[in-house]
Amino acid sequence: AQSVTQPDIHITVSEGASLELRCNYSYGATPYLFWYVQSPGQGLQLLLKYFSGDTLVQGIKGFEAEFKRSQSSFNLRKPSVHWSDAAEYFCAAKSNAGNNRKLIWGLGTSLAVNP
Amino acid sequence: ETGVTQSPTHLIKTRGQQVTLRCSSQSGHNTVSWYQQALGQGPQFIFQYYREEENGRGNFPPRFSGLQFPNYSSELNVNALELDDSALYLCASLMDGNEQFFGPGTRLTVL
Numbered sequence: 001a002q003s004v005t006q007p008d009i010h011i012t013v014s015e016g017a018s019l020e021l022r023c024n025y026s027y028g029a030t031p032y033l034f035w036y037v038q039s040p041g042q043g044l045q046l047l048l049k050y051f052s053g054d055t056l057v058q059g060i061k062g063f064e065a066e067f068k069r070s071q072s073s074f075n076l077r078k079p080s081v082h083w084s085d086a087a088e089y090f091c092a093a094k095s096n097a098g099n100n101r102k103l104i105w106g107l108g109t110s111l112a113v114n115p
Numbered sequence: 116e117t118g119v120t121q122s123p124t125h126l127i128k129t130r131g132q133q134v135t136l137r138c139s140s141q142s143g144h145n146t147v148s149w150y151q152q153a154l155g156q157g158p159q160f161i162f163q164y165y166r167e168e169e170n171g172r173g174n175f176p177p178r179f180s181g182l183q184f185p186n187y188s189s190e191l192n193v194n195a196l197e198l199d200d201s202a203l204y205l206c207a208s209l210m211d212g213n214e215q216f217f218g219p220g221t222r223l224t225v226l
Contacts, residue, residue, distance in 0.1 A: 034214075036217075042219060042220075043119075043205060043217040043218055043219040043220050044158070044205065044207075044217040045217070046214060046215075046216075049214060090157055090158070092157075102148070102160045102163065102171050102173070103148070103150075103158070103160060103215060104160075105157035105158050105159075106157055107156060107157045108155075108156070108157050
């Protein structure tokens with residue numbers, strides 16, 4: 001079955017430190033991959049996406065993600081975290097076949113940032 | 116700001132009641148998806164509408180139903196509300212592509 005796993009439920013980092021949030025997927029073929037951020041009481045904002053091509057993807061707010069086919073992973077990174085990055089982060093995937101537009105979501109990783 | 120709006124922002128209902136949630140898609144987007152996000156969980160796909168027809172459904176009972184109108188705005192209807200229906204309901208629109216643009220959501224509380 002198709003699935004997306006975010007192994008870390010909660011992560012705390014200090015402001016200015018680097019960040020890596022993990023995401024693993026299980027699909028028959030390489031899906032389209034997304035990272036979204038959700039601030040408290042807010043909707044979901046797309047940070048970045050991977051469809052094909054260069055495996056290192058740049059997104060908004062200084063985030064990047066690296067697609068690794070051999071590890072079925074799409075980890076999100078940021079070199080220096082800001083206090084405003086505290087939020088819930090979701091990894092999602094969608095089949096690249098046919099008219100299936102359903103997104104499969106991970107359970108999310110809650111990020112706290114210490115001053 | 117995605118251009119996707121949802122109403123109402125918050126809603127309180129009691130068990131057994133019916134509720135209608137509304138979504139206005141981003142201009143020109145002909146597809147809308149609805150998701151349920153329970154507290155502390157990731158979004159769960161409810162269904163999707165493409166040009167006024169349902170073209171995908173998640174693992175939700177028939178009391179969850181929807182409509183999409185000619186202007187591509189959409190409604191989510193839930194009948195016979197249960198306590199477990201309390202959640203944030205998100206709609207997302209897209210246009211023949213793979214990126215979904217989300218609205219801010221409607222917070223539904225069932226008492």
